[in-house]
Amino acid sequence: MTIPNVTPRGFGVPGLPAAAPGTTAVTAVTPMKPASPSDPPADPPGASALPQLQPPGFSPESARQDIPILHRTVNGHPLVWLDNGATTQKPRQVIEALGAYYGAANSNIHRGAHTMAREATQMFEAGRSAVAEFLGARSPDDIVFVRGTTEAINLVAQSWGRDNLGPGDDILVAALEHHSDIVPWQLIAEETRARVVPIPLTADGAIDQGAYADLLSSRTQLVAVSHASNVLGTVPPVKEMTALAHRYGAKVLVDGAQAVAHFPVDVRDLDADFYAFSGHKLFAPTGIGALYAKPEILQAMRPWQGGGNMIDSVDFTRTTFAPVPHRLEAGTGHIAGVVGLLAALNWFTSFDREAVAAYESTLMTYAQQALAAVPGLEVIGSAPERIAVLTFTLAGHDPGEVADWLDRDGIAIRAGHHCAQPALAHYGLESAARASLALYNTSEEVDQLVASLRRLQEAPRAAG
């Protein structure tokens, strides 16, 4: 797949040094190695029995070499970034694109009658084309730029929801959803007197397909489902769920926040009505994301915010609106964010996506087997189709304590409710630890995680 590489004249200002930018500055703020907890990372016992990783057609090193931050240290240890579910790290191509944009090409878009406004507009619209191609959309006109997944879902709830939901209507929301795919529906349901109905999960953390089929009815207006769960890793059968929803005339919104960095997405193959994602979970900057909507649905959507850029004409008796997608993008957008997103898509799609997915799946299997050797560790969620997300509890330790311990070894994971309280409640939990992997993670990093967790389990005995 090729994504247009828009390089306007004068766009070559080097944003940052090419070799490991930030290393010096970052190392300077890195605290000295603490007295505890770690010895040098050791192989977990039995590691030699683990399957060897043989990535077919993809090497994580080819991605790592582009990502400066992965070469910093934290607390005296090389950083092991296993918090990709929260946000991904950025390749230098993205960092440099941002610097170059502000250094040589900064301008507002659409409205300016000068060369730089035209160049910035071209880049912004090239970003839209790249997103359309990345998602398999028919046209760039089907893509609305937003701040991220949260804003995309709120946009749909406020714009589409207000016109299409009413008293007695059902919005079916999978019980594994992130809060940003629950709360916007609750807000609009309260306003329109519709109902939010959770679709229950099975014991392994999959969506209960029997219960889903039973919940669907002529009252169902919308089904909201993640393409991959941020806490259980579950990849639901979204295509089949969509086909079933369509039989009842319901629309389907797919939250792709956790999916897009892990496997290829084709919105037309899914037949999704809406698809949302955040750039920062896809190696792009924060504050930029996209909403795809089917053209006929988008055409009918009314503005949800008013302001500049989204109008045709304004007077005090009558305002007319621009065509979509601009009608849904009030105000000055995150132009630099789109430039960064374009650079991220160019970078990410330069890898063989199927090979990346296969590598991550092998790494996930390796991690599952390695973690099984940690006494008292229990992984939450075991659905057959999963992305490389490992949410776990460790007997005798609060998840926050686990994250703190690992942090002292330079290993970043997340602890807490992961903005998915109903999914954790399904397992009787309020909090858990989560290691979430990306294409640049390695089996050695998994070994370091496992070794550190084993030391934590041994620490109380050693102290006693």
Ligand code: PLP
């Ligand atoms: N949906 C899922 C599945 C997520 O994992 C997240 C973020 O963690 C979101 C939505 C919200 O994304 P953002 O905060 O970028 O809007």
